[in-house]
Amino acid sequence: MPPMPSVPPMPPMPSVPLAPGTTREGGWQESSGPAGFSGPFATSGLIGSSVIRPDAVDKARGDFAFSSDLWAEGMLWGKVLRSPYPSARILSIDTARAQQMSGVMAVLTWADLPGDQVFGLEAKDQPVFAHDMVRYSGEPIAAVAATHPELARQAADAIVVDFEPGPPLVDPDEALSAPAIHEEGNVFRHIALRHGDIEAEGDVVVEGTYEVGMQDQAFMGPESGLAIPSSDGSVDLYISTQWLHVDRDQVAACLGLPPELVRLHLAGVGGAFGAREDITIQVQLCLLALRTRRPVKMVFSRAESFLGHVHRHPARMWYRHHARRDGTLVKVEARIVLDGGAYMSSSAAVIANATCFAAGPYRVPSAAVDGFAVRTNNPPCGAMRGFGAVQVCFAYESQMDRLADALQMDPIELRLKNAICPTDRLITGQVVGGTAPVAEVIRAAAEAPLPEPASGDLLELPGGAGRCAEYDKVVRGTGFAVGFKNLLYSEGFDDFSTARCRLDGDMATITCAAAEVGQGFVTLARQVATETLGVTKVRILSGDTNEIGSAGSTSASRQSWMSGGAVLEACKAVADRILSMAADTLQVRPETLRLSGGHVVSGDGIPLISLDDLTRGKPVEESVVFHHRPTDPLDSEGQGNAHVSFAFVAHKAVVDVDVELGLVRVVQLSTAQDVGKVLNPLQLLGQIEGGTLQGVGLAVMEELLVADGIVQNPSFTDYLIPTALDAPDIVVARLVEEPDPLAPFGAKGAGEMPAISSTPAVVSAIRDATGLALSRVPVRPQDIANG
Amino acid sequence: MSISLCSMATISGIARPVSLEGVLDVLDEDPATQVLAGGTDFMVEVNYGHRKPQSIVALSRVAGMRTWQVVEDHLVIGAGVTYSRLMKEQLAGLVPGLAQAARTVGSPQIRNAGTIGGNLGTASPAGDSLPILLALDALVNIRSKHSSRSLRVDEYVIGPKKHALQPGEIIVSVRIPLSDTSQEFLKVGTRNAMVISVAGLALVVDWRLGRVGCGLGSVGPTPIRASEAEAWLAGIIDWEERRIPDRDGYGQEFGRLVARAASPIDDHRSSAAYRSHALSVCGKRAYERICRQRRQVSPGIVDGA
Amino acid sequence: MDTSANKDRAVLPESTVRVDLRINGRNYVLPDIWIGENLLYVLRERLGLPGSKNACEQGECGSCSVLVDGVLVCACLVPAADASGREITTVEGLGRTLADPADSSGKHQEVQEEELTQQEEGVQELSGPAMIASSIPMPQLQDISVTDGMSFEGVLSRMHPVQQAFVMTGAIQCGFCTPGLVVAIADLLNHNPHPSSLQVREAISGNLCRCTGYGRIFAAVRRAEELLAGTA
């Protein structure tokens, strides 16, 4: 009998070993994934290894095409004219001079819009172009297209708008009672959450008021895109976004076109963090292209970017915690007011999160929380990493520290005592379910070793390059915080994802519209396809909006779960078909076969038929739509099974504070996170480090300052984000791998959690160093020095 | 590429002369021509539509403006010398306070392009070289095709981003007296790098001439000299022994006087109250650092310098 | 409100200049550009070299970092008109000239004069593969091995060690900051082959990254240091 051919070794997918101790320390369980995901597709091998991003080489070489890199023959440059006033009536718009300027090909206003005048994610309340009113400073009024960006700017400057400015409504508390500034009223949503015995009282009561300033996502790749019109009246838009299909629907409605005639393609996205959930330039670009019949490109300047997208909601929060003498929480009362700015965006969902998670990851039997999201003449606010969970985490963790103080109890012990468990109920009445390793993340982060004292180098002390610190005036502090957040969309929303898998020979093509914004979905999709189909040649395509259905938004820590799940199911469907084809040919039962190394192999790994033979020229293709478990809306008391799943996180912060000058250098953050399962250690580490630093930014420097409705610092000169000299060492103390029974691979989304507890941990550390109350973020030097 | 001068009354385009005379000729021909050095202020304005150049004269090829030299007991630094050059050993040894200030400017990319002449050209109250130039008693050397003059920094800067240059004039260099000095520069900002100053302070004690210089940045419409604080400090130093009294409360008092010289405002970068406070802390620390330096230097070396 | 479509499509703002640029060893002549155009715009929009990125155009982010006469600067703050005659290296040239010595000593020495008479046509004429990639606006999400038919190691070996290090250490997420950081770190290691951690932080403090928290970027610097020293 001739020897059986041996299986060709599968060329390894490029991956890297992690330096010892970087993430795999402690808590590393080799799980084979939850039931339902085992069998021939058991997640072992590639899932869980540090596979390298497929786009890394192009990005490193500068060859990756971001949305601002696009170029087309004969293209024009678009530019938007914005309102300088936060509140004004528009008496007239005179575009005559602009239109006559040489090189100017179109000047468009509301009157040119063929379809809906308004757009919005949750409610259509935001004008594409202001018509008779402007409600925030930065609101678009007109758009121009010209042959050169400088000419476009000059043309925009030449448009004469006659405004009648009025007093802006800028105080969110006043907005509750002030005359409406929009026909839809000033209150986007009020949730009056009532849970348990709201008359309950504790032995010890602590009260506090907290504020969170307006943070900006400040991604690096500015809003940009290229619209190319077709002679049939349709348009192709190449754009950086978080959700192609929801953009498409809004754009088509405003253009008055059927959705099929508006094809959106994902162009390279330079970060998102929530700011690309709402449309910004999409309608204007398409309209300019359709009107001029020329390709039109638009790239926001950094100033426009700060004015053009939504921000994290600033928050004012009043809290009262009741506890028994032994530290057991009895009741949490809170009033949360989020400033949603001029238009709704996703304010209703953000306030739902803030309200639902207002008590933190703790067992709280009774709660009375009033959450308001209101309309003002400030810049519109919407999604940003952490989505409502960030603001309240700062408040409830500050309260927990205060409570520990009042009880003279160790703050870690207090948190452990109240840590929520899967069988407990949240203040929404929902049983947590699934996995909730809260105590584990608290312990692991709390036990992380402390760093060495600072060296004497001035660069390493607060104030850094400014060399203003004095070594012996610097005080070290440590602080701690825990946080949590829901994964995926909530309140009855079905945020499904669609994926297609096609196997042709030994080449798999995955089509999924999930927006790759830097998080690494493309890596995961490739890992999944390789592992499920046993092939190494995998192409990941995002398709355009006509080629594939929606994958939902790249937000809410949902793409690994939802689109990862969709890709997995599509690949499994293809694998199933191939295995049954092979089983027919071989006259065996399909359960005895699996896919490996480009072959159908027997149970003990002996290759039987090559995929090439089976599918070359007769590709096998399957599409799936993946849903998560349905959820319910919240009832009138804020109760209901509104969320799919939750993830938990803790940070311990170490800071050096120059108390006299009020300057802070964040030295180290140790973190532990509930991740369900690690799919790619290196990418996970990147999410943790990046998210944590954004939380540090909010703690000590990041704030979009708005005075009388006008943004004061729309530039990287004055909106400060951390530099390499501000970045602390970020240590992953532990990744807790308790697979989520609902999730594909058991993996919980991991993108948002790092940004949640890092901020309160840093502030707690600053309090430790200074003894100050510090109830507002970002903590400014004057808050410490003059505090 | 250079442009012909004789045929045009109003120049359009860019001139890139290789000599100072070439630059002065261009400016003489059309004083509206805009002077371009490292471009780090100039181009931000162009990119954001706040500056619309019709014609430009670039200094990039004027080698003579990019050098420095010691002339008798003075150091002359060409206007085109970049911050990165100011930080290099030789120059840093001669004017350590200026090197310290240079290192606080922007980022490596900005320091590689930005020049001391450009910092003066912008004349921002937040310009980081200005407080130390003030404290060093530096002179700004100015030329036009037909004239030349020198101004002290406080004569040169006449308002927020306003300077005393006349049409056709250009800064060619700064002139700094060389002596036996102690120098300190401190800058407060809300980030550990790449940050515009919220308050800055430069202190120079000239042991040989018996002089104290103290310049302040970002705490008024222009860089400010803290004259009262200078006089007080000069009064308590033992110039004979070249000793600065390291006594409790002195640093505090110096800081208090420094802060009194300032007229800070509330803006989006900080508050007036914080700026005053930060200045007084910086004043105290600068004083204490100079005391410490003095203690560390053996008297023999100090006297022999 | 459309304006008439018969205006000159190549209209420029007032005051134009001619520029001769030498970029990554090649010569380019642009007879007519607006005087206010910065080098970054010219690279990206006129010459088909969009590798240098445009996150702020105010010198604050470093994503546009290039070398001009060997000095690290922000291309967004260099007037193109003042870059004539200077030697410019962009991220596109970094890998090609440094990682492939044969390439730099050979082809790049010979001067190729390319007269661009009309801007849009010029761009097209110059549109090598880089331009095609960006004019067909399709992010390259494909598998490396599929696109190049070359082994992963083969692809890596043709990149600058700093670029290799970025790929291997997970220093890239969205990648918008990457080209600028790669140029800045190549420049750092060129001047200081073994920087301390504080020196690294100071050297890249002008390159903002919003995604990574810098942790993997620091790791990439170490890896690049080893690759350059031959100890990796």
Ligand SMILES: Cc1cc2nc3c(=O)[nH]c(=O)nc-3n(C[C@H](O)[C@H](O)[C@H](O)COP(=O)(O)OP(=O)(O)OC[C@H]3O[C@@H](n4cnc5c(N)ncnc54)[C@H](O)[C@@H]3O)c2cc1C
């Ligand atoms: C990101 C960033 C960070 C910065 N950080 C700092 C900082 O921390 N501290 C600080 O002080 N500055 C900072 N700046 C501002 C700037 O870098 C400095 O002011 C620099 O010194 C300007 O020099 P330049 O050579 O680039 O001047 P340019 O931009 O070329 O010119 C500036 C102005 O000076 C005029 N000018 C230039 N040279 C002369 C001359 N010889 N005679 C007459 N006029 C002249 C020009 O016409 C122009 O009006 C920063 C800028 C950026 C973009």
Ligand code: FES
């Ligand atoms: S684009 Fe040049 S520094 Fe940001």
Ligand code: FES
């Ligand atoms: S900004 Fe996205 S990777 Fe650095």
